Amino acid sequence: MNSTLRYKILEDCGLILEKFVGTINLSDMIVCVSKLFSDKKYDPNYLVLCDIRNANFVFNNNDLSKFIEFSHNAYHKFEVKENRFMALLAHTPKQTALANLYSEKGFGIFGIFKVFSTEEAALDWLTLRNNTTIDTKVIISELNVL
Numbered sequence: 001m002n003s004t005l006r007y008k009i010l011e012d013c014g015l016i017l018e019k020f021v022g023t024i025n026l027s028d029m030i031v032c033v034s035k036l037f038s039d040k041k042y043d044p045n046y047l048v049l050c051d052i053r054n055a056n057f058v059f060n061n062n063d064l065s066k067f068i069e070f071s072h073n074a075y076h077k078f079e080v081k082e083n084r085f086m087a088l089l090a091h092t093p094k095q096t097a098l099a100n101l102y103s104e105k106g107f108g109i110f111g112i113f114k115v116f117s118t119e120e121a122a123l124d125w126l127t128l129r130n131n132t133t134i135d136t137k138v139i140i141s142e143l144n145v146l
Helices: 026-038 061-075 093-105 119-130 136-144
Strands: 003-010 015-024 047-057 084-089 111-116
Touching (some): 003 136, 026 061, 047 119, 047 136, 061 093, 084 119, 093 111, 111 119, 119 136
Parallel strands (some): 047 084, 084 111
16 A cells, blocks of 8 residues: 555544544555554544645546545444534645535435635534533644654
């Protein structure tokens, strides 16, 4: 695998930090997300901040559809109490377009998904979703060391 998913589950604030780095194809995505879903601390009801700014996704619409199908099958194995909120950090137009396609084609079934260019804006949006107080500087520092 030429890519990595690094993540940290912050149980105290109900937040999952994810960072994708490198060239990522469909099988890489499935392996990475499966690893996260199998973590004993994983909770599908946590907020998610996902950083794809250093990732190069190399898959087509068919691959995206397969990943959405995989995500739905995997996600429905969990007991979900409410909508899931995911803020995604993107840097390039390609990343933004892919994220928006994922949101339109599949993520909307089990959550609310927004794309941002800065950590601050993403965290502001996430904290408004569940009325929590998150120390933005600490979270950004945690994300940057992943």
